[in-house]
């Protein structure tokens with residue numbers, strides 16, 4: 001009698017566990033599929049270990065170009081992810097204060113850890129925030145840089161309005177992203193140069209970035225905020 005009761009208890013426990021696991025697994029698989037469609041990985045840690053680590057050469061190049069464009073002042077990195085570029089930039093440009101902003105709390109935590117490990121806490125900070133409503137004052141930055149983030153922004157045009165707002169007059173935004181042929185399907189053919197023209201910048205320059213080696217895998221969109229009349 002006792003053995004039969006135990007059997008039913010174990011069976012019910014096993015069935016409940018299977019149902020719970022199935023629901024959790026389904027939620028996880030749905031998240032994975034949504035992330036894959038958005039060119040993303042399930043977690044910040046996986047992105048950092050599998051993708052960002054393979055792009056160190058690209059970040060070294062972007063850090064060099066960014067340091068040459070903004071040798072001093074305040075630079076904002078939008079969609080800073082795990083912080084690899086921000087750390088390189090702070091090392092390359094000792095007179096620059098770097099702020100990173102990212103919508104993902106997990107990415108911001110990861111970036112903050114990397115900064116602490118590199119002993120750069122004084123000149124480098126990260127905040128959680130959406131490019132569509134940046135948590136910074138008008139004209140706060142001399143320059144803005146971004147890598148591989150724009151194709152994730154739900155409304156890239158709104159993002160450009162915000163990037164323009166937080167730049168000082170005369171400041172420049174340097175937005176590196178996947179080449180058109182890689183990211184166009186996600187945005188229904190909305191081309192970068194058209195977006196730049198319709199933005200408060202009134203236009204921008206799009207350059208092909210060849211990396212690795214001669215592969216035209218990236219583009220750089222350069223946008224300059226006009227000097228204000230009378231200044």
Ligand SMILES: C[S@@+](CC[C@H](N)C(=O)[O-])C[C@H]1O[C@@H](n2cnc3c(N)ncnc32)[C@H](O)[C@@H]1O
Nearest residue numbers: 079080081102103104107130131147148149152
């Ligand atoms: C592919 S990762 C690139 C990260 C980093 N820039 C790099 O090159 O390794 C895209 C990043 O953009 C961030 N992101 C996506 N949408 C955003 C938004 N609306 N505002 C701010 N950051 C956003 C994501 O959280 C993610 O960290």
